[in-house]
Amino acid sequence: MIPEDRPIVPLGDLAHTRSGDKGNRSNIGVVATDARHYDHLRACLTAEAVAAFFAPMGIGQVVRYELPRIHAFNFVIEQALAGGASRSLRLDTQGKALGTILLELPLPAPDPVETSP
Amino acid sequence: MMSDTSQPTIRIGNGAGFWGDNLDAPVALVKSGEIDVLTLEYLAELTLAILAHQRSKDPGAGYVNDFPELLERIAQEMISQGDLRIVTNAGGLNPRACARRCGAILDHANLGHIPVAMMDGDDVLPRLATWSAEGVDLSHMETGQPIASVLDRFVSANAYLGARPIAEAMGQGGKVVITGRVADASLTLGPAAAHFGWDWDDLPRLAGASVAGHLIECGAQVTGGLWSGWDDVADPAGIGYPIATVAADGSSTIKKPEGSGGLVTVANVAEQLVYEIDDPSCYRTPDVDVDLTTVELIQDGEDRVRVRGATGRGPSGKLKVAAVYRDGWTASGMVAVVGRNAEDKARAAGRLVLERVKRAGFDLADSLVECLGANDVAPGVVPLLHAPYEVVLRISVRDPRRVAVERFCREIAPLITAGPPGIAGYASGRPSARPAFAYWAALIDASLVSPRLDVRTAAEWANVEARP
Incomplete structure (x- = not known):
């Protein structure tokens, strides 16, 4: 369990991201900057947390997939692009900016990582 | 090697x-x-x-x-x-x-x-109609939508x-x-x-x-x-x-x-x-x-x-089939809006343009006003901490009727004289109406x-x- 009095940090302190489109879906790849934070991210960076973060845009369902060997996640977001690349009226028709924006998602800070053995 | x-x-x-x-x-x-x-x-x-x-x-x-x-x-x-x-x-x-x-x-x-x-x-564009008539399932692989409603509008299918x-x-x-x-x-x-x-x-x-x-x-x-x-x-x-x-x-x-x-x-x-x-x-x-x-x-x-x-x-x-069909017309125009209340002013100017199109008799099928600089790329997701002094107003429309979209294209310039002050960037000219295309993806037997x-x-x- 993560104690409730943990300081809050943006996801960008713990991970880097890349996003793009497939039809009307967007996917956001999230890679832990430090592999030792992967389990912490697995506990906090849930599909529900990402869905709640993007909820104001009117997105659909969010599914999370795990790639533990490269300490990464893939989030697939339904109806993220208001009609898809060739139809959306939005400036970011391809969801290119969504990965960067996700870096603002607030998370509890992880346990301090031991830097010396 | x-x-x-x-x-x-x-x-x-x-x-x-x-x-x-x-x-x-x-x-x-x-x-x-x-x-x-x-x-x-x-x-x-x-x-x-x-x-x-x-x-x-x-x-x-x-x-x-x-x-x-x-x-x-x-x-x-x-x-x-x-x-x-x-x-x-x-x-x-x-x-x-x-x-x-x-x-x-x-x-x-x-x-x-x-x-x-x-x-x-x-x-496979020449075969879509035949396949559809023969009962080949070409429903949209994401939405499940049947293809019949758009079958006569495809311009490519591969x-x-x-x-x-x-x-x-x-x-x-x-x-x-x-x-x-x-x-x-x-x-x-x-x-x-x-x-x-x-x-x-x-x-x-x-x-x-x-x-x-x-x-x-x-x-x-x-x-x-x-x-x-x-x-x-x-x-x-x-x-x-x-x-x-x-x-x-x-x-x-x-x-x-x-x-x-x-x-x-x-x-x-x-x-x-x-x-x-x-x-x-x-x-x-x-x-x-x-x-x-x-x-x-x-x-x-x-x-x-x-x-x-x-x-x-x-x-x-x-095999996945990626297809594109005609979906009406689209256009978007951008101007810069400056001032202490740049965001409010930009949104008001956007509404004004769309209202003008409406009074000209065109109820547009889809329109969008974005205030770039006011966190509108993913609207509402990241809170705006400071009111921006300048934003880019981007107004976009889509409609089945070319004439409706062309009317929209003419309604941005009148902001020069009839809109709020502090708007710049008209010199890039009137936007043009472009054909809009929508994307269809289906799965078919490789055979x-x-x-x-x-x-x-x-x-x-x-x-x-x-x-x-």
């Missing part, structure tokens, strides 16, 4: 990740002398719509004309590097016309003797073909292989499978080379482009495009040409591995269903990443589609009839 892994290898460089990519990148890859095969991936989902529009105006168009222009620039290198091969989906919606044009250019450059392979059969016909084309001596729609990863797997003589049920090798193809298909995105540490990327203006050195066991090393800009690290290769995918345990191609979750990435020296451990299952037997190969010398291609 041997590498430090003591296995035979083939070096495949990708010089384009989309149509409109860096024109000098493939030239630099060829001149580096570090590749055996040059691939060029031009066809994003959106590209089909543009090519369809061009083909509707000229039956001889519909291919990516950057490619023949590139051949002109690298013809001398093709002569001095006699073993260099090129594989590209530049054929777009008209591979035959593309091969004809490339044949003429190569012939003119004293390369008339080289075999050029043209691969098509991916174009099945994603695989690596097998590409390998066959190379087996028949094709030095330049021009395809229409193929799976992006197949552009890499095809030459690797041809080189090593892999069986089409050798799933770990097919999966391994497909992963290499997936990693390099977007060009500079795996060599430092889009990298979150963008301010640490060396010489971004001279960024090197990627080379996958694929080994006989299907594993690969990702690198970039010696002395080029950019960077190749486990971290940025990891980002690209998860780029534009769905379920990573089942990255589907026509050749193999790849499990990306078993892939390992290992830094193997500066700007070199080893990629190994990919596994795969037999392909689903289904419905037959890839066709046509291998001739460049000189022969130069003289074929425009129409078969």
Whole structure:
């Protein structure tokens, strides 16, 4: 369990991201900057947390997939692009900016990582 | 060719990740002398719509004309590097016309003797109506929507073909292989499978080379482009495009040409591995269903990443069809709005323009007002901490009626005199109404589609009839 009095940090302190489109879906790849934070991210960076973060845009369902060997996640977001690349009226028709924006998602800070053995 | 892994290898460089990519990148890859095969991936989902529009105006168009222009620039290198091969989906919606044009250019450059392979059969547009009538399920694979409601509006429909016909084309001596729609990863797997003589049920090798193809298909995105540490990327203006050195066991090393800009690290290769995918345990191609979750990435020296451990299952037997249909007209216009209450003013100006269109008698099917600078790229997601002093107002519309959209295009300029003060940027002129296209994706049985190969010398291609 993560104690409730943990300081809050943006996801960008713990991970880097890349996003793009497939039809009307967007996917956001999230890679832990430090592999030792992967389990912490697995506990906090849930599909529900990402869905709640993007909820104001009117997105659909969010599914999370795990790639533990490269300490990464893939989030697939339904109806993220208001009609898809060739139809959306939005400036970011391809969801290119969504990965960067996700870096603002607030998370509890992880346990301090031991830097010396 | 041997590498430090003591296995035979083939070096495949990708010089384009989309149509409109860096024109000098493939030239630099060829001149580096570090590749055996040059691939060029031009066809994003959106590209089909543009090519369809061009083909509707000229039956001889519909291919990516950057490619023949590139051949002109690298013809001398093709002569001095006699073993260099090129594989590209530049054929777009008209591979035959593309091969004809490339044949003429190569012939003119004293390369008339080289075999050029043209691969098509991916174009299923003429068959959609028949298939639909015969009960073939063409429902939208994401939404389940039946195709009947839009069936008469399609301008293109292409099945994603695989690596097998590409390998066959190379087996028949094709030095330049021009395809229409193929799976992006197949552009890499095809030459690797041809080189090593892999069986089409050798799933770990097919999966391994497909992963290499997936990693390099977007060009500079795996060599430092889009990298979150963008301010640490060396010489971004001279960024090197990627080379996958694929080994006989299907594993690969990702690198970039010696002395080029950019960077190749486990971290940025990891980002690209998860780029534009769905379920990573089942990255589907026509050749193999790849499990990306078993892939390992290992830094193997500066700007070199080893990629190994990919596994795969037999392909689903289904092919994805990507189709584009006409969906009315669209336009968007932008102006800058400044002042202490820039955001409110911009939104009011946006409403004013749309209200004018309404009073002119047009109830637009869809419209959107965005205040760029006020966190509107993903509206409402990140709180606005400070009111911006200036924003870009972007107003966009879509409607089935061209005349409605054209009326909108005329309603932005009157803001100059009738709108709020502090708006600038009218000098760029009135926006134009453009045809809007929508995207349709369906899954069909692979048996419905037959890839066709046509291998001739460049000189022969130069003289074929425009129409078969």
